[in-house]
Amino acid sequence: MKTKRVHSESNIVVRFFSSVKLAIFLFIILALTSIIGTVLPQGESLQFYLEKYGPFYFKIIRTLHLYDTYHAWWYLALMGLFSVNLIVCTIKRLPYTLRLFRRNYLEMGRNDLLRRPFKAQWETAQKTNPVDLQSRLVKTFSGLAGKPEARENVDGGKLYLSDRGKWSYWGVYLIHVSVLVIFAGAILGSFTGFKGRIMLLEGESTDHAVQMDSHGNIKKIPLGFALRCDKFEVDFYPTGAPKLFKSDLAIIDKGKEVVKKSILVNSPLTYKGITFYQSSYQSVPDLKIRIVSSDGKQKVLDLSAFDKGLWPEKKLMVGIIKYLPNVHGAPAARVYVGDPSGSNGDAVWLLEGHDREVSLGDNSFRLSLVSAKEKYMTGLQVKKDPGVWIVWLGCTMMVIGFAIVFWVGHRRLWLWMGKDGEKLHVILAGQTNKNKVSFEREFERVKEAIDKQIGEK
Amino acid sequence: MHLSSSYILSLTTFVYLGATAIYLLYWIFRLEKVGILGTVVTVAGFVMQTAGIALRWRESYLMGYGHAPLSNLYESLVFFSWVTVLVYLVVEFKTKNRVIGAFATPFACLAMAYASFSPNVQDAIQPLIPALQSNWLLAHVITCFLGYASFAVACGFGIMYLIRGDGRGSSYLLDALPSRRTLDELMHQTIIFGFLWLTVGIITGAVWANQAWGTYWSWDPKETWSLITWFVYATALHARFVRGWAGKKIAYLSIIGFVSVIFTYFGVNFLLSGLHSYGSS
Numbered sequence: 001m002k003t004k005r006v007h008s009e010s011n012i013v014v015r016f017f018s019s020v021k022l023a024i025f026l027f028i029i030l031a032l033t034s035i036i037g038t039v040l041p042q043g044e045s046l047q048f049y050l051e052k053y054g055p056f057y058f059k060i061i062r063t064l065h066l067y068d069t070y071h072a073w074w075y076l077a078l079m080g081l082f083s084v085n086l087i088v089c090t091i092k093r094l095p096y097t098l099r100l101f102r103r104n105y106l107e108m109g110r111n112d113l114l115r116r117p118f119k120a121q122w123e124t125a126q127k128t129n130p131v132d133l134q135s136r137l138v139k140t141f142s143g144l145a146g147k148p149e150a151r152e153n154v155d156g157g158k159l160y161l162s163d164r165g166k167w168s169y170w171g172v173y174l175i176h177v178s179v180l181v182i183f184a185g186a187i188l189g190s191f192t193g194f195k196g197r198i199m200l201l202e203g204e205s206t207d208h209a210v211q212m213d214s215h216g217n218i219k220k221i222p223l224g225f226a227l228r229c230d231k232f233e234v235d236f237y238p239t240g241a242p243k244l245f246k247s248d249l250a251i252i253d254k255g256k257e258v259v260k261k262s263i264l265v266n267s268p269l270t271y272k273g274i275t276f277y278q279s280s281y282q283s284v285p286d287l288k289i290r291i292v293s294s295d296g297k298q299k300v301l302d303l304s305a306f307d308k309g310l311w312p313e314k315k316l317m318v319g320i321i322k323y324l325p326n327v328h329g330a331p332a333a334r335v336y337v338g339d340p341s342g343s344n345g346d347a348v349w350l351l352e353g354h355d356r357e358v359s360l361g362d363n364s365f366r367l368s369l370v371s372a373k374e375k376y377m378t379g380l381q382v383k384k385d386p387g388v389w390i391v392w393l394g395c396t397m398m399v400i401g402f403a404i405v406f407w408v409g410h411r412r413l414w415l416w417m418g419k420d421g422e423k424l425h426v427i428l429a430g431q432t433n434k435n436k437v438s439f440e441r442e443f444e445r446v447k448e449a450i451d452k453q454i455g456e457k
Numbered sequence: 458m459h460l461s462s463s464y465i466l467s468l469t470t471f472v473y474l475g476a477t478a479i480y481l482l483y484w485i486f487r488l489e490k491v492g493i494l495g496t497v498v499t500v501a502g503f504v505m506q507t508a509g510i511a512l513r514w515r516e517s518y519l520m521g522y523g524h525a526p527l528s529n530l531y532e533s534l535v536f537f538s539w540v541t542v543l544v545y546l547v548v549e550f551k552t553k554n555r556v557i558g559a560f561a562t563p564f565a566c567l568a569m570a571y572a573s574f575s576p577n578v579q580d581a582i583q584p585l586i587p588a589l590q591s592n593w594l595l596a597h598v599i600t601c602f603l604g605y606a607s608f609a610v611a612c613g614f615g616i617m618y619l620i621r622g623d624g625r626g627s628s629y630l631l632d633a634l635p636s637r638r639t640l641d642e643l644m645h646q647t648i649i650f651g652f653l654w655l656t657v658g659i660i661t662g663a664v665w666a667n668q669a670w671g672t673y674w675s676w677d678p679k680e681t682w683s684l685i686t687w688f689v690y691a692t693a694l695h696a697r698f699v700r701g702w703a704g705k706k707i708a709y710l711s712i713i714g715f716v717s718v719i720f721t722y723f724g725v726n727f728l729l730s731g732l733h734s735y736g737s738s
Contacts, residue, residue: 034681265669266665279670381670399656
């Protein structure tokens with residue numbers, strides 16, 4: 001066992017990567033460097049750092065990628081080193097754990113038992129019928145410690161062993177492997193998934209999400225189907241705090257409406273691996289403007305903010321420049337009225353309930369703001385992450401691993417009985433690798449039960 | 458005076474203060490009856506606090522909000538204090554050592570004092586904003602605070618370990634503390650227990666974030682600090698396997714770890730900004 005260890009440690013590279021000291025060093029370094037990104041603002045423009053921290057620190061920030069610390073090359077390298085350390089450590093410990101796991105704990109002599117951390121021994125008086133007592137003691141032992149394995153002829157007696165929780169040695173492996181599984185899931189997700197945004201007016205639909213990269217460039221990501229927002233709802237508590245954000249969404253795939261769902265902040269919609277999350281909203285005015293021409297003809301235009309509408313017959317364009325929901329109790333809008341080229345026109349204020357005359361060349365028009373309603377635009381976060389289930393698998397493994405490490409110990413209880421002349425000699429021994437306090441209690445229970453049996457002559 | 462939950466809860470501050478004083482007296486005079494009185498007072502405080510939490514839960518229903526009292530800084534402090542006492546009572550029951558109480562109840566008392574009397578902490582019952590309207594709120598807060606409370610108790614063990622020193626000096630007061638080996642074992646067990654719950658807390662937070670925002674990890678300051686705390690305790694757990702690192706170094710780590718917990722809990726809310734802003738008022 002010793003020689004084998006020396007042999008495997010002779011390789012200096014293996015020794016470096018497999019040392020617990022490296023693991024501890026990495027934990028400390030990762031803990032310290034992780035602080036940076038919580039203190040230094042992340043994800044701002046380079047200009048921001050230059051202005052705020054000056055040229056010297058700016059150079060450091062840019063070189064070490066501190067504006068996005070957790071994706072910096074050196075941080076990812078530390079994570080990589082951490083993974084290598086974890087893998088090498090785990091593989092290196094494997095033979096040792098296998099030996100612990102495979103060892104037969106019945107291969108013990110009487111003196112070995114007396115060297116266990118928990119032990120008790122008895123010698124019975126002569127009167128007892130040893131065979132009868134032995135079977136009673138075994139029954140007591142199995143009743144409390146579970147059905148034991150047995151071996152004959154151990155230093156002139158019979159040895160019983162209750163060996164429980166041996167498998168708990170694998171708990172640590174489950175934790176270590178789970179870290180790698182989580183990393184794998186995160187990496188898979190970052191390469192095969194995407195993240196984007198969608199802003200949709202009530203009634204509008206789209207077939208793509210929008211993604212903005214770090215340089216501010218906008219990229220369109222096709223969804224492969226269409227998404228429509230039928231309605232958005234917002235509600236507030238009397239205190240003014242928001243109570244509800246809700247979007248009624250519909251999915252249209254190949255021209256057919258396949259899914260309808262109302263999403264809330266904590267209840268997204270997933271279709272074909274793409275998930276839509278309620279994340280924000282905007283309120284957009286929806287205005288109805290009636291235009292009456294001097295020849296008596298009229299038209300009603302339906303416009304939202306910054307929208308423009310045409311009355312082609314009269315070569316007239318109306319556009320919303322500004323909207324105010326409340327001017328002396330009524331909504332008001334500043335609109336452009338003129339010809340579609342924009343060369344001949346005028347900007348005027350329209351107040352609900354007050355008509356306004358505008359003359360353009362030979363024509364004159366009477367405009368009125370018939371109604372102004374708030375229309376909502378819902379803000380959706382869009383995400384596809386095929387790796388997320390692997391991450392959850394890793395998390396589950398990790399929690400199970402921790403539960404095993406904390407609660408399950410390798411508990412061994414031995415009972416040896418042998419004749420010492422006419423007397424019966426009984427040894428009870430116990431050992432555990434964790435939770436000594438509760439094991440001690442169990443040991444005492446078995447001890448008392450044996451005490452009682454031997455006492456009943 | 459109307460018997461409101463926050464009034465009852467503010468009274469528990471003094472009950473826990475009393476318990477701390479009694480446990481200290483027990484440590485000094487080592488009279489069994491004083492020790493039992495310490496336990497009785499702590500249990501009384503715990504029952505009172507439980508009633509206060511239950512009443513607050515009911516009040517939120519009467520106000521028409523209807524949510525578990527785990528949604529803002531005040532409620533989390535009360536819960537932190539409650540779990541700390543719970544973890545301590547379990548440890549006392551298991552180890553039968555009451556001196557530990559002198560090192561655990563102060564955390565519960567301080568948390569309650571801060572919750573009840575600091576002008577920074579508002580005790581009004583607030584409705585849940587949409588992001589918090591999730592069943593994960595309960596799972597996330599309960600598991601995180603089981604972790605935090607265990608780390609508070611582990612920090613108490615670390616302090617006891619350092620007070621006990623290298624074991625050569627022996628005095629009347631030191632002898633009442635559990636042995637260094639026992640303290641080391643208790644520290645290790647409590648840290649694993651806390652680590653388990655911190656991990657579950659981080660994971661439930663990730664699941665929740667993924668459901669609410671579509672990202673299970675966004676390196677928000679609170680998330681990052683919980684990871685930093687995780688690294689500190691990972692160090693403490695692995696330090697056992699390095700020769701010469703057991704004992705004292707782990708005791709220091711259990712204290713540093715708790716400082717990191719405190720920073721994750723308060724520092725992030727007050728000094729840094731991020732997604733977890735609802736914990737700050």
